[in-house]
Amino acid sequence: MKIVIIGAGMAGLTAGIALKKFGHEVAIYEQTEKILPVGAAISLWSNGVKCMNYLGLTEQIKRLGGQMNDLAYIDGHSGDTMTAFSLAPLVKEVGQKPYPVSRAELQNMLMDEFGREDIHLGKRMTQLIQQDDSVQVKFADGTEISTPLLIGADGTHSITRTYVLGEQVSRRYAGYVNWNGLVKASNNVAPLEQWTTFVGEGKRVSVMPVADNRFYFFFDVPLSVGLENNRNTYKSDLKGYFEGWCPQVQYLIDQMDEQTTNRVEIHDIEPFLKFYKGSVVILGDAAHSTTPDIGQGGCQAMEDAVYLARSLQVNTLGIEDALQRYQDKRNERTKEMVLRARKRCDVTHMKDDAVTQAWYDSLKKEKGQHIMQGIINNIVGNVLD
Known part of the structure; x- marks a missing residue:
């Protein structure tokens, strides 16, 4: 089947790779003239890595990923360790190591695997219309295409989502600003194979190891x-x-490069359960825009991509039936991830002073089991369990 994907971000590329592996003819249309990653890096937790493994990208992800063997919380003012522990029990429980990776390197790898010749840049979608068994798509440059299935992976400002829902939804400001980037790893900041987070006053400073x-x-x-x-x-x-x-x-502040650092006002979107309309379906941030507070945004996009491709492959009652099954499988899980991230955001960033202080106090008693169980709860229940 010929399939068109709108958006060449992580969700669109992963979906494209998965669909090609099942024999579909896939083209991606991206509005920007040059694809640039949003954010410096991403924490690929074990469920996201398993999606990459499923697509045959095990070695590629291992090369890009940092060795994150331990986790620690540090008092941001005193520099004292509040808790520190090995992530080995988590890895044993879920069956796969997590890998923090550079977004640019991940995106380039995915583009290479998908095939750059099938990515069309400078194609800003302006209109989509369902006509019988096809979807007509118009672009700002005046070109038009027709496809039996349109996949909207066009991010948090999705036009495709507006079509599916019949209305434009508003983003919700989560209450904090995030600066992010990449620096040379140094023991002057933290151990080189540890995810280290400094906390205090509702603020966070965190470092994760990536490759090189x-x-x-x-x-x-x-x-x-x-x-x-x-x-x-x-x-x-x-x-x-x-x-x-x-x-x-x-x-860390002294070492950062202002010109390559990103500054982002963090938003999410109130969860909804409708992911398709006719032969148009959404995934990734278009379907469930979340804050990064539990590190599941990219992982959930990858789960979407794998399950959508599988649903189209194994269900033979037609496109809409397969899309309905994809929707019913994914919407409750992704809703839960958005709300968990929102709850964690509020605790971490001191929406209620007493709640955040209680969390700080609990970290000083933490041996690792509680934090790891919280992460495991996000990982399990994925499409490849």
């Missing part, structure tokens, strides 16, 4: 939405927000 001796870093600060965004003041801004924090955090 680098740390993926991010800073979270609860702030009002719509503040000035001046790349040239990122370091001084963060020095102000984290004044009095421990030397490790100050060293």
